[in-house]
Amino acid sequence: MENTVTILIKNTSYVVGFKNDSHYLLKNGQVAYKGNEIIYVGKNYEGPVDQIIDANNGLVIPGLINCHVHLANSPAEKGFIEDRGSRNFHMLTLYEYLRAIDMPYEDRLKVMDFSLAEILPTGATTIYELGLGSEEMVEKIGNSGLRAYIGLSSCPSKTYTPDGKRIENTKMDLDFGYQRLEENIARKEKYEGSYHDRIRFTLFPGQDESTPPEFLREVKRLADLHKMKLTIHVGQSIQEYEYIIQQYGVSPAQYLVDNGICGPDVFWTHYVLRSGHHLNPLIFPGELELMAETKTNLVHCPWVLTRRGFLMESMQMYLDKGINVVFGTDTFPQDMLNDMRSAATSCKIAESNPFVGTAATVFNMATVGAAKAFGRDDLGRLAPGAKADIVIVDTNNMEFCPYRDPIKILVFTATRHNIDKVIVDGNLLVEHGKALDDRQEEARKNMQEVADRMWLNMKNADWAHRTVDELSPMSFPVE
Ligand SMILES: [Zn+2]
Structure with a gap:
């Protein structure tokens, strides 16, 4: 009614x-x-x-708008990947540490419950979820009361390290990728506009280095045909940057633009290690201009970067180019206030200038900026x-x-x-800082059990069969 x-x-x-x-x-x-x-x-x-x-x-x-979350994964990284990085992979945790995190599907559902219970009381009212996108996951999100854009991961290959020395892609399985895209469309047909139009579907092809041109062009065709937003990880590692150059001879930005993955309906997530960044020695000018000219939105996840020891250089420069930069929490904590503060301070540090990364700037980005990226003049205000x-x-x-x-x-x-x-x-979901359906306690209990199992299993998931304590020693000796 x-x-x-x-x-x-x-x-x-x-x-x-x-x-x-x-x-x-x-x-x-x-x-x-x-x-x-x-x-x-x-x-x-x-x-x-x-x-x-x-x-x-x-x-x-x-309500704040969180443009990049992985509900069924991110909290599982907590207490493990901090203070770590692979020296062979420019200190990233992506190819070695995150690959050691492995959970069965049933456990991922519990991680998702934890994420939903965590996010709601932080003031985010709209999220952009990227993950497995099963029907029961969609229904969990719908039942949480949040407004959500959802993309199913349809990446046709995975990037990993077999030996800690080099990065490889698993064999490109385009049939799998196309099938996942089909599932994504089917999910859209079933759920788009459901839960009082709080749930909407998008496409999520994964990341640039795991998606060949013909696949990206199919993603673009489907996005146009079904009028869907889409997001992709790009410009997040030097290995990825070098791989795109070796394969296609152009910058990651040019690679995506050449294959249609750009425009006002598209969110590039990260694009931090552009050429000109002090950690990227390659020179491919014009990347930010490509982003601005195509009106592609950029999702900045500042806390993930600062925790790893580097910055976007600089957020203000991206904004000055006319790029619509928005925020995502990506990993943990799934807390937009933490993201906004981190974006503001890291921008000031990158520029050695207190007048940039202002409170007003980041507040706009987390509200009306993000609403603009979703094409919504009824959100963020x-x-x-x-x-x-x-x-x-x-x-x-x-x-x-x-x-x-x-x-x-x-x-x-x-x-x-x-x-x-x-x-x-219009629904009051949190009062005195607590979700009214009080899912937090059970979600926390389940999350701890999931993590205990995952840490125990880590030696099976890691390429070198290291234990969790070998991969990520405790901060102080435990007695
Ligand atoms: Zn991500």
Whole structure:
């Protein structure tokens, strides 16, 4: 049955409203929404109201948009890949450490439960999930209450190391890739627009080095035919960069553009190790210009980079070129506030300049910038006509004192634990920082059991049969 209840949020400190194409700060503002749609943002709503939410001096912001998550994988990397890197592979963890993480499908479902329970109270209301995309996974996401874009991994080959010295691709299995694309389309036909239109489907061909030109062109054909967004990992390792040059003689950016994987409906994830980055000695000018000219969106996952010891050089340069840069948490923590802070500070470090990577810049990227990438003018903003994806941040705490500029505090001081209420599509899902269906406790218990099994099994998954403690020693001796 259509929800037509009108709810008024009042007693706020600030509402981040949106008009004339920009966020603005509305002191002691009010927000009213009817069903899943915002109907009023202003100082004094006078229409009929069925219910009132007392914000208790809270800060009201639009729901954040997390443009890159792997729900069934990422938390399993925690406590393992930090402080590690493969010297033979430019310190990446991708080909050796992540390959040692192996779980049966049933365990991946539990990791996904954990991710969904983790993400919702952090203030993200829309996610872009990339993974196996089975029907039960889609239904888990739908039932979580989140708004989600989903892509099934349809990569026809895997990149790995057989010996810790070199990288290889498994044999290109195009039939598998095409079959996965078909499954992706079938899933779209079954679920697109389901869960009150919170679920939508996209394509996810994996990464550039594992996808030959004919496969990419088929992805492009299907994306056009079915009007689907798509995302691909690219520009994330030097090995990948060199491989593309050896195979095709062009930069990864040119390779994707040549095969149609570009444009306003496309998200390139990473593209950090462009030529000109101090870790990339190769010279292929014009990569950022290609991204800008084709209006391709770029998903920046800053925390993954800084944790590994390098930066995007620099986020401000990408923005100055006119590229729509958005954020994804990619690994852990799946916490957009952490991403925003990390993006802001790493941009300042890359440029040695405090005037770049501002709170306003990263707030825009996590809201209206991401909404633009999805082609949605009803997300990432609080304005009449927009979806009621709303977050109320508690300000009665040490983080918000002294309280002057709410966006600066949100980006540079607040934590996920300051998030009080999360509303998605007009449904109140989080209150006092806790999901109302309280899945967290069971999800945590199951996640620990999954991880204990995975760590025990690691010696079977690792190419050199090392134990988890050999691959990633504990920080201090354990007695
Ligand atoms: Zn990823």
